[in-house]
Amino acid sequence: MPTSSKYDLIVIGGGPAGYAAAIRAGQLGKKVACVEQERPGGTCLNWGCIPSKALLKSAELYNKIQHSEELGISVAGVDFDFSKIVGRSRQVSKTMAGGIGFLFKKNKVDHFTGVGTITVPGMIEITAGKDKGTILTCEKTLIATGCKPRQLPELEVDGERVMTSRQALEMTTQPKSIVIVGAGAIGAEFAYFLNSFGTKVTLVEMLDHILPVEDEETAAVAQNEFKKQGIDCRVSTAVQNIQVSKSAVSMDLVKGDRSESITADSILLAIGVVANTEGLLSPRVKLAQDRGYIKVDENYESSVAGIYAAGDIIGPPWLAHVATFEAIQAVQGMFGHGKPQQVTDFPGCTYCQPQVASIGKTEKKLKEEGIAYKVGKFPFQASGKAVASNQPEGFVKLLVGEQYGEILGAHIVGSDATEMIAEYGLGMKLEATAEEIHNTIHAHPTLSEAMMEAAAAVFGEAIHI
């Protein structure tokens, strides 16, 4: 049970930054509390990464069953239970959230439920929620309140006609048609999921290709596969004049000087996030911020001594794994467990099929920055494992420095891209060269051989192309 004595650390927010920070502090023997409004796990575990992967797994299997004849397997009739699919996804989140609760106990993290407000530096009051009224004191505070989905002004999110990813993750009725605004990872994943089960999906992106932060070439493969799957991809297109009625949503899709009206059961907004600072700071506590994000120094410390911040709340790239890394670094730093490391390279993943994963810079970026680079590319069509697995779509593209062959960027599109990227991630961390990757024996037959062959291709030495 919580005690009233002073904490070494209070973490506000129980997501991938917050819970990791609290656990790490517990491991270091610190007296630590975590204040979270909902159950632990944050957006990622409860309303993001984890439940969406459960949905996508159902979609993947459903798609594979449609093509099972190719593998010699026949199915008389296949059907699905949308509410069961969503229900399993919720259950997965619940299980994992329970796991965090267990880890809190194991690491002696006191867990408070409610809105943590920093009344003055070193004092946290729980100003709403179950533990409202509790006042806690601490040596150090870590803000890890994260972000929430961005909404559009004057468009009420009602969870049925108008949704963000949060509502979409607990849909009980499958929409017959949907317009998804924003074709980043979240928009693309929902497009793949819903389209797989027969929803008519229109995926709208302002920029000129889906997955706009990804390399143009990998995104183009994904976009092409999406089209084959039946997703209506509209790029360089704006959504205007959204009208919500009782039974439908209508809007204009505007591309250049052409406008088209479209009506669907629902609209899903996947247009980014905004900082979550509601109720965080009393008026007496002023932290330097930038567009709502809390500014921190190289120790993850804010403009007020003793108050730290990590994760989405300090700004992009808004990725759970980056948030966790930052939070652990912050905690280690504040308790003298090494100098905090900064985020340099990190992978980005989209879990539709084909999957898209990348690390480092895109070709476009390298060109813009005038960096001399070489390309090694290997198509999965030339991979025995990919062909044997009936998944020959996509490729691995490795971008290395012209002079030294160090990894500048890597871009993978294919069935297992999100796992494969890990190897290049370690490669970048260790400053591996293309030559070293090429000379590393990779198991045959695996998709990972394509990572080695792409490295070989930099020198024109790939064997299988």
Add this chain to the structure above:
Amino acid sequence: MPTSSKYDLIVIGGGPAGYAAAIRAGQLGKKVACVEQERPGGTCLNWGCIPSKALLKSAELYNKIQHSEELGISVAGVDFDFSKIVGRSRQVSKTMAGGIGFLFKKNKVDHFTGVGTITVPGMIEITAGKDKGTILTCEKTLIATGCKPRQLPELEVDGERVMTSRQALEMTTQPKSIVIVGAGAIGAEFAYFLNSFGTKVTLVEMLDHILPVEDEETAAVAQNEFKKQGIDCRVSTAVQNIQVSKSAVSMDLVKGDRSESITADSILLAIGVVANTEGLLSPRVKLAQDRGYIKVDENYESSVAGIYAAGDIIGPPWLAHVATFEAIQAVQGMFGHGKPQQVTDFPGCTYCQPQVASIGKTEKKLKEEGIAYKVGKFPFQASGKAVASNQPEGFVKLLVGEQYGEILGAHIVGSDATEMIAEYGLGMKLEATAEEIHNTIHAHPTLSEAMMEAAAAVFGEAIHI
């Protein structure tokens, strides 16, 4: 078309060592020929790694369909066409073999079909097969004839009652029951495949656990899962007194002082390999050998100058990826393209479900050698991605040096183990420490995070356990 002028290199054998060597020599601008009895690709591509992965993919999907209700998908009736499954597997091999043919043309490799016999150093005669009678001369020869499945004395392989992996890969009728002798990777993969489709499988292993070269702990998980799947695993058991009748095979399974008679439709011998040297050397050419394997020096050169050997024919570990590596090193060395590298660490993979993959030493081996080590272990049950994917079985185990934290061995059992091992492979190549792997940002949610968490666990710093 082949010419009669002298070759820079003649490669005998067109498998993963031979074809890679020929292609690499072609890339280096050398005049090169490859002599192969069958179509290119060798055992691996035609009768091993590649077609078996196609079979396993069908089995995986069939198993997933049996459990599709868990993912909210219902299937009215599921059936399979065994001959279609095997047919697709053969087609995959054919496609990939065609690819090698294309690569030979692209790299100007002359391809001869038949048995290549070294009549004297620098002269190869094709002594059997389509191009019989052709005589070729060369500066250098690379022997890459590989191995073939070991058989038992006085037990005729008839392809129906008695098979090796070669015959098993083109079974047209599914046996109702089978005894698989040898529970290494090949035996285990066939056990998983056939059992998935309803064959009653008895898997017999002389040593005390299945996958005897793997770490005891990962093998135990696989063995336990095999039992759950219905495979009858018999370890520390010898097969004796095999009797083949027209309709069945009977034998005694002997464990300690107990013997049990068993009868099955077929027996599959997966008891290792023997060197393939039939017709390779004329009596005038004497190469130093060891139990049939050709002895080579650090340049992959045999006891006769100008005659090199690489791949399975120079002895264990009899892995395609090791063979390819050796062959490329040999070719690069013989043509002055760098000092040939030796094989140090290499991954080993078994593609049943759960998959088993490893690199470096087992715990048993470290103990035997008296090497001080630390263990980091992370179970997939604590991985959000594994739980969301409904595949929480298994774990990642990392063994590192006690003093410096360098990777000594890594052992993974789980749904995607064979791809995941690549990261640790690069880690070993680059002499990464557990700390460096721990500090590398891994994408969330991926199974690969377990690689990072296992590294963290070495220091008691894993977040999710």
